[in-house]
Amino acid sequence: MPYSPTGALTTLPAGHPCEDCPVRPITICRSLEARTLADMRRMGNMQRLQPDQPVLHEGDPAKRVFMLTLGALKIYTLLGDGRRQVTGFMFPGDFLGITRDEEYAFTIEALRPSELWWFSREAFDRFVEANPSVERELYKMAAHELAAAQQQMVLLGRKTAAERVASFFLNLLQRGERVSGRTETRFNLPMSRLDMADYLGLTKETVSRMLAELRDRRLIRLETQSRVEVLDRAGLADMAEGHRAA
Amino acid sequence: MPYSPTGALTTLPAGHPCEDCPVRPITICRSLEARTLADMRRMGNMQRLQPDQPVLHEGDPAKRVFMLTLGALKIYTLLGDGRRQVTGFMFPGDFLGITRDEEYAFTIEALRPSELWWFSREAFDRFVEANPSVERELYKMAAHELAAAQQQMVLLGRKTAAERVASFFLNLLQRGERVSGRTETRFNLPMSRLDMADYLGLTKETVSRMLAELRDRRLIRLETQSRVEVLDRAGLADMAEGHRAA
DNA sequence: TTTCCGCGTTGAGCCAAATCATCCCTCCGC
DNA sequence: GCGGAGGGATGATTTGGCTCAACGCGGAAA
Numbered sequence: 445m446p447y448s449p450t451g452a453l454t455t456l457p458a459g460h461p462c463e464d465c466p467v468r469p470i471t472i473c474r475s476l477e478a479r480t481l482a483d484m485r486r487m488g489n490m491q492r493l494q495p496d497q498p499v500l501h502e503g504d505p506a507k508r509v510f511m512l513t514l515g516a517l518k519i520y521t522l523l524g525d526g527r528r529q530v531t532g533f534m535f536p537g538d539f540l541g542i543t544r545d546e547e548y549a550f551t552i553e554a555l556r557p558s559e560l561w562w563f564s565r566e567a568f569d570r571f572v573e574a575n576p577s578v579e580r581e582l583y584k585m586a587a588h589e590l591a592a593a594q595q596q597m598v599l600l601g602r603k604t605a606a607e608r609v610a611s612f613f614l615n616l617l618q619r620g621e622r623v624s625g626r627t628e629t630r631f632n633l634p635m636s637r638l639d640m641a642d643y644l645g646l647t648k649e650t651v652s653r654m655l656a657e658l659r660d661r662r663l664i665r666l667e668t669q670s671r672v673e674v675l676d677r678a679g680l681a682d683m684a685e686g687h688r689a690a
Numbered sequence: 691m692p693y694s695p696t697g698a699l700t701t702l703p704a705g706h707p708c709e710d711c712p713v714r715p716i717t718i719c720r721s722l723e724a725r726t727l728a729d730m731r732r733m734g735n736m737q738r739l740q741p742d743q744p745v746l747h748e749g750d751p752a753k754r755v756f757m758l759t760l761g762a763l764k765i766y767t768l769l770g771d772g773r774r775q776v777t778g779f780m781f782p783g784d785f786l787g788i789t790r791d792e793e794y795a796f797t798i799e800a801l802r803p804s805e806l807w808w809f810s811r812e813a814f815d816r817f818v819e820a821n822p823s824v825e826r827e828l829y830k831m832a833a834h835e836l837a838a839a840q841q842q843m844v845l846l847g848r849k850t851a852a853e854r855v856a857s858f859f860l861n862l863l864q865r866g867e868r869v870s871g872r873t874e875t876r877f878n879l880p881m882s883r884l885d886m887a888d889y890l891g892l893t894k895e896t897v898s899r900m901l902a903e904l905r906d907r908r909l910i911r912l913e914t915q916s917r918v919e920v921l922d923r924a925g926l927a928d929m930a931e932g933h934r935a936a
Numbered sequence: 937t938t939t940c941c942g943c944g945t946t947g948a949g950c951c952a953a954a955t956c957a958t959c960c961c962t963c964c965g966c
Numbered sequence: 967g968c969g970g971a972g973g974g975a976t977g978a979t980t981t982g983g984c985t986c987a988a989c990g991c992g993g994a995a996a
Contacts, residue, residue, distance in 0.1 A: 521844055523931065527848045579822070593839035594839065598769070602773045602774070645846065645847030647984060650982090653983090656945080883974060894975095895976085898974060915962075915973085939994100940995085941994090945990070946987100949984105951984075955979080956979075957978080964970085
């Protein structure tokens with residue numbers, strides 16, 4: 445469920461460092477003036493990540509905020525006995541690290557080779573204070589995340605296994621569409637079956653079985669293990685909302 | 691988990707309309723100057739609510755935001771076949787209606803006789819724009835809600851029935867403590883067993899059984915059906931986090 | 937091309953919580 | 967105090983998804 449800032453995309457002068465940034469149209473940067481954007485860019489630090497490489501751990505002091513420009517990340521928290529809940533996946537354009545706490549309450553790891561920009565939280569806070577439009581975008585983004593979190597509570601609290609997987613796939617499809625700006629029928633699964641299971645409150649075996657069920661009902665096709673084609677979007681939506689026939 | 695604004699409580703001149711407001715110390719109003727606070731007060735409208743009385747319905751145009759000063763509310767969404775997920779309970783001091791959408795994505799109803807202040811969203815947006823400190827408080831509040839939502843995802847996705855009820859009770863206890871400012875051993879349950887079940891992703895029967903289990907383990911005592919005394923807080927915390935013995 | 941390793945799939949049996957059924961208790965109104 | 971209604975508790979049974987186990991397959995390295 446990507447966040448989409450509002451308002452017109454600021455045009456940049458030739459030679460601006462953010463000129464070719466692939467995610468600018470879909471992040472908080474969208475609304476920034478060339479000058480301010482350059483300030484922000486100078487404040488940031490790019491970090492490349494390999495699959496499974498951690499960005500930060502639960503309990504680390506919350507000294508940085510992040511923006512993903514390439515790849516995919518997962519965010520999760522652990523219970524004492526190893527049970528894990530993935531609370532979200534991050535895709536290019538997503539902004540991360542929003543917290544009032546002194547320590548991160550989650551762990552973040554790369555799913556794929558990724559490029560991540562980080563900002564000192566202290567410097568970023570000053571930047572936000574000096575740029576009310578950024579504060580507004582952050583607030584909107586947080587409100588958006590909150591709405592998404594409520595949807596996920598419905599999924600985790602009340603949906604069946606098949607409904608959870610169908611809902612998740614629709615969300616991934618819609619995210620791809622909002623980024624590309626056109627209707628899509630395919631999407632990637634950059635995470636493992638176990639990651640999906642821990643996001644959906646299921647086991648990896650159940651996820652596998654539900655994939656088989658969606659396939660057998662001709663709602664989707666698995667082009668490869670990590671690429672899905674949606675064959676019957678309306679049917680998938682029906683299943684996601686619990687309108688499905690027995 | 692109540693939101694607690696930061697910074698010193700603004701002192702008000704005698705005769706200020708918010709002088710005796712019971713929730714000012716625990717809301718976004720805390721940081722407002724007497725003048726600005728009076729503006730906000732003038733913008734607001736008080737509404738009394740009876741138990742089960744709806745405040746708004748899912749799908750209504752999102753034209754108002756709210757602050758609760760007395761009582762308790764529940765927030766829920768429905769699936770097509772009547773399954774219900776309670777996504778939160780509201781207590782005095784809570785602020786509500788934050789959304790970027792044109793329509794509310796949830797329904798709100800009173801649990802108890804309540805007093806609710808509402809503000810036209812349009813007027814409130816203008817007020818926020820004119821008062822950056824309010825925007826900052828709203829952003830912090832949203833970030834706080836987001837952290838709470840992530841905790842609830844862990845609960846719904848990975849905790850057992852007993853752990854869910856124990857976690858919920860600890861949260862209620864902590865909320866009471868943050869409001870009163872001192873250690874508590876008792877708290878109220880203003881909602882029905884069914885409301886609790888729909889919040890915790892369980893059935894009312896299972897909630898009932900888990901209450902009996904917590905009672906039998908001497909972790910809590912039910913003073914009445916809607917008032918709980920915590921007998922063993924550490925034990926309750928252990929159970930909430932899954933550290934419990936078999 | 938072959939081999940190997942780990943992820944993914946599929947099957948069998950089990951269990952925690954849901955469902956179904958009944959009873960109880962508390963809180964009203966009279 | 968009495969009767970009734972509705973929420974809450976408890977017991978019996980069912981079941982969706984988990985656990986445990988075996989196997990398949992695809993991608994990487996040689």
